[in-house]
Amino acid sequence: NLNSLKENVDKIGKNYDTIKKEYLYLVSNLKIDNLKEELSDVKNTREEFKEKIDEVQRLIDEGSYEEAMELSKETPDWQKLSQEDKNTMMELENQARDLYYEQKKSEKEEEIKKQDDEFTVEKAIEYAEDYSLRTGLDTLRVEVDKTPQYDEEGRKYYNVGVYIIELDELNDAYRIYSDGKIRRLD
DSSP, X not given: OHHHHHHHHHHHHHHHHHHHHHHHHHHHHHXXXXXXXXXXXXXXXXXXXXXXXXXXXXXXXXXXXXXXHHHHHOOOOGGGSOHHHHHHHHHHHHHHHHHHHHHHHHHHHHHHHHHHHTOOHHHHHHHHHHHHHHHTOTTEEEEEOSSOXXXXXXXXXXXXXXXXXXXXXXXXXXXXXXXXXXXXXX
């Protein structure tokens, strides 16, 4: 009976070893399959990101800086990308941002220049009279110096004197700019 028990234990041991080997084989195959899938995903992510880099560069070349900035911020899983690709995209994003703000600054300067070019003494008088009416004092007379002036930033303005009609006395003095803004004179 002892021999029969020993034979059963040996069979169980052999079956255990066989099952253990099969289990380890299946687990390693599963790990390999998962690793292959993960590597494929990383490869696809990198290829898509390289296409996005090319698209961002194209948008910059076309002058679509704001769109390039937005696209450069749409990123996949950063851990799947090479450092070189990350650096390239960050450089493109910085380039797009710099060009965008340069473009906006240039547009603003052009708008200001146009506004200043169209700013006449008649327009200055209109702005000054509107301002006086808003103050509620109809006992004032507005005089605008007909010679345009330019401040330290190059902005065009006219000097305005506001007089009390009955006294013919200067009550207020200010600069009026092409955008309608007023800067008091001390």
